[in-house]
Amino acid sequence: MTENNTAIWTKNFTEITLINLFTFTAFNMFPSALPPYLHAAGAPQKALGLIIAAAVAGTLLTRPFAGLLLDKMSRRKFLIIALSVMLAASCGYYFLNILILLFALRFIHGVSWGAVSTASNTLVSDNIAKEHFAEGMGYFSLSASLGMALGPFAGLHFGVKTVSWLSAALMLIAVLLALRMRHHRHIQPASPVSKKAVLFEKKALPPAGIIFLMLSCYGVILTCLAIFSAQRNIKHVGLFFTVYAACTVFTRAFLGKFLDKYGFGAGIGPGGIFLSLSLVCISFADNLFMLMPAAVFFGIGISLVQTSLQSMAVSAVPKERRGAATAVYFMGYDAGIVFGSAFAGVLAAHAGYARTFLIMALLPAAGALLYTEARKYKVRIKKLIYPLIGE
Numbered sequence: 001m002t003e004n005n006t007a008i009w010t011k012n013f014t015e016i017t018l019i020n021l022f023t024f025t026a027f028n029m030f031p032s033a034l035p036p037y038l039h040a041a042g043a044p045q046k047a048l049g050l051i052i053a054a055a056v057a058g059t060l061l062t063r064p065f066a067g068l069l070l071d072k073m074s075r076r077k078f079l080i081i082a083l084s085v086m087l088a089a090s091c092g093y094y095f096l097n098i099l100i101l102l103f104a105l106r107f108i109h110g111v112s113w114g115a116v117s118t119a120s121n122t123l124v125s126d127n128i129a130k131e132h133f134a135e136g137m138g139y140f141s142l143s144a145s146l147g148m149a150l151g152p153f154a155g156l157h158f159g160v161k162t163v164s165w166l167s168a169a170l171m172l173i174a175v176l177l178a179l180r181m182r183h184h185r186h187i188q189p190a191s192p193v194s195k196k197a198v199l200f201e202k203k204a205l206p207p208a209g210i211i212f213l214m215l216s217c218y219g220v221i222l223t224c225l226a227i228f229s230a231q232r233n234i235k236h237v238g239l240f241f242t243v244y245a246a247c248t249v250f251t252r253a254f255l256g257k258f259l260d261k262y263g264f265g266a267g268i269g270p271g272g273i274f275l276s277l278s279l280v281c282i283s284f285a286d287n288l289f290m291l292m293p294a295a296v297f298f299g300i301g302i303s304l305v306q307t308s309l310q311s312m313a314v315s316a317v318p319k320e321r322r323g324a325a326t327a328v329y330f331m332g333y334d335a336g337i338v339f340g341s342a343f344a345g346v347l348a349a350h351a352g353y354a355r356t357f358l359i360m361a362l363l364p365a366a367g368a369l370l371y372t373e374a375r376k377y378k379v380r381i382k383k384l385i386y387p388l389i390g391e
Contacts, residue, residue, distance in 0.1 A: 086109065114334075204313040212332040218336075237288070243292055264309075270301075
């Protein structure tokens with residue numbers, strides 16, 4: 001599947017990016033569409049949380065095994081199979097209204113989503129030239145950011161039945177695009193590796209740990225922003241996601257070239273600061289105008305940390321290990337959103353929503369500080385050791 005071309009926008013890269021946009025949008029419609037639907041149907045509050053969590057559980061359980069399979073079989077075939085399962089799951093919401101079956105469907109949807117997102121991110125890394133890697137990953141991750149903004153927006157404005165068909169339509173297009181992609185020759189490892197090493201790529205752990213801290217802020221926004229805005233009588237809060245998406249598009253236009261020139265880590269510190277500032281601004285907002293700077297800071301911050309950390313995680317390993325590295329990175333990504341959502345919900349019940357945003361602002365700042373200090377420590381170790389070994 002890899003094309004011998006140093007240009008970024010090759011046929012494969014364009015198709016994988018579109019697939020990522022459609023799948024992110026399709027999957028992220030349901031978390032905002034399901035709660036009102038289930039509440040109106042009389043489902044208990046505890047059941048609402050469990051049904052949303054079922055998809056997350058399926059995703060987290062799937063990622064390491066998806067990474068293992070992607071490093072052992074044709075990545076294109078794996079993607080087509082996973083997309084087909086996700087298409088079937090999207091259709092299922094139209095027909096199911098029994099709570100226990102809906103719980104099972106959410107789990108299957110999460111499993112297929114974990115497989116699809118791991119596959120698409122692994123495949124795109126095979127199709128970007130090394131000298132343009134951060135730039136290419138920046139454009140590609142833009143599709144994820146747009147999907148994370150468009151999906152909740154659509155879910156809030158349409159019912160579950162409509163969302164089911166919209167999601168299915170997007171998934172069908174994604175399947176057709178995957179079928180058009182050039183055949184991918186499986187990459188054989190240069191040296192034998194153990195099953196444990198393939199399943200769990202340790203080199204991707206530092207970026208995964210930092211993205212966990214950074215993405216906790218997205219979890220608190222998903223959980224608390226709508227209720228916080230209603231309490232302060234802020235109307236048209238959906239504009240937050242529109243401005244956030246616009247800033248993401250603007251930032252990605254030049255971010256990749258900047259990171260290719262100055263290094264993948266150059267965006268992590270500033271990105272964490274922007275994300276923290278976003279949550280601080282939200283905590284003090286009492287009208288829509290005051291909420292807009294938070295959306296700007298959030299869009300810039302998300303662009304910086306996603307592009308930097310994903311590029312760092314994938315580029316640190318050989319091609320035959322990129323499936324495992326992508327899986328580890330996205331486990332941190334998913335877990336950060338889940339932790340942010342759950343912890344913010346508990347915190348808000350005791351401290352209120354404004355204080356919750358302030359407290360949660362510490363986590364992306366901690367991620368930025370952790371990376372900065374770890375980098376300084378690494379430099380000090382190199383200065384100490386290299387003279388002793390003659391390098």
